[in-house]
Amino acid sequence: MEVKLFSGVSSEYLSEKIADFYGFPLGDKTLLRFSDGEMQPIINESVRGSYVFLIQSTFAPAENLLELLLMIDSAKRASAGYITAVIPYFGYARQDRKDKPRVPISARLLANLIEAAGANRIMTMDFHADQIQGFFDIPVDHLKSEAIFTPYLKEQDLSNTTFASPDVGGVKRARTYAKYFARELVICDKYRKRANEIAGMTVIGDVKDADVILVDDICDTAGTLSRAADIIMEKGAKSVKAICTHPVLSGNAYENIEKSSIQEVIVCDTIPLKRTSPKIKVLSTAKLFAKAIRNTHEHRSISALFVDG
Numbered sequence: 001m002e003v004k005l006f007s008g009v010s011s012e013y014l015s016e017k018i019a020d021f022y023g024f025p026l027g028d029k030t031l032l033r034f035s036d037g038e039m040q041p042i043i044n045e046s047v048r049g050s051y052v053f054l055i056q057s058t059f060a061p062a063e064n065l066l067e068l069l070l071m072i073d074s075a076k077r078a079s080a081g082y083i084t085a086v087i088p089y090f091g092y093a094r095q096d097r098k099d100k101p102r103v104p105i106s107a108r109l110l111a112n113l114i115e116a117a118g119a120n121r122i123m124t125m126d127f128h129a130d131q132i133q134g135f136f137d138i139p140v141d142h143l144k145s146e147a148i149f150t151p152y153l154k155e156q157d158l159s160n161t162t163f164a165s166p167d168v169g170g171v172k173r174a175r176t177y178a179k180y181f182a183r184e185l186v187i188c189d190k191y192r193k194r195a196n197e198i199a200g201m202t203v204i205g206d207v208k209d210a211d212v213i214l215v216d217d218i219c220d221t222a223g224t225l226s227r228a229a230d231i232i233m234e235k236g237a238k239s240v241k242a243i244c245t246h247p248v249l250s251g252n253a254y255e256n257i258e259k260s261s262i263q264e265v266i267v268c269d270t271i272p273l274k275r276t277s278p279k280i281k282v283l284s285t286a287k288l289f290a291k292a293i294r295n296t297h298e299h300r301s302i303s304a305l306f307v308d309g
Contacts, residue, residue, distance in 0.1 A: 008056030017286035058091035076118030088270035093128035111135035174215040208236035226260035
């Protein structure tokens with residue numbers, strides 16, 4: 001089948017780079033809006049029988065998700081042969097379980113919506129929880145940001161490095177790097193009273209005189225990273241950096257980072273930065289997604305793109 005790549009409006013900055021690496025231009029698509037804001041995505045070329053890849057991260061506002069769903073429906077009704085939703089950042093993934101009474105399992109609802117719209121496959125990077133893959137009844141290509149961060153870290157001097165998880169939930173993620181580079185691992189145990197507000201935090205492990213790298217998947221308000229960095233420095237660390245896949249960076253995130261002890265935060269471009277910061281460095285995921293799209297089309301392994309730890 002012929003390959004066609006299309007982008008949602010909010011992810012064009014990344015989709016254009018993916019298309020360049022893939023070697024095909026983005027398909028012709030427009031987004032019309034009615035005066036009340038209602039949108040209508042229009043695919044301006046034939047996709048009949050084609051392998052269609054629709055690229056759109058579902059970060060806020062919610063209309064980014066709605067545009068993706070409408071693009072999927074457009075491709076399905078245009079008789080696309082196979083539809084893959086490429087979602088570099090999968091929003092609402094933090095709501096993956098019922099942790100208190102009368103709350104939604106939003107990640108499952110999004111999975112249902114994407115399938116109902118007509119997607120045959122999902123491609124994404126770093127779900128907040130790996131088990132979200134089980135919410136889908138269609139294939140999921142779950143790419144890992146280790147393939148982006150590991151080559152970058154290999155170019156750095158890690159002889160004095162200790163990896164750290166900013167919370168207990170991210171231990172597996174941080175342990176992957178500690179094991180790969182044969183370095184020590186420490187854990188920051190935090191307690192929240194409510195979302196985006198940390199009540200307390202302690203460090204489990206020795207960070208004295210170490211260059212610490214915090215590992216996380218989502219940097220939202222940067223409260224956790226900033227608090228962890230400050231406490232780690234109080235414990236005697238020489239320096240603190242952070243690697244974080246998805247730069248949500250809402251609220252006072254930029255101010256929190258710039259005022260904190262963190263020397264540098266390395267992020268991926270799954271979400272566009274709202275503004276630049278001297279402490280934030282962006283690594284591109286475009287080449288990895290282009291390779292994954294090609295392997296999907298050519299029925300080759302996706303796991304070959306993972307870092308073998």
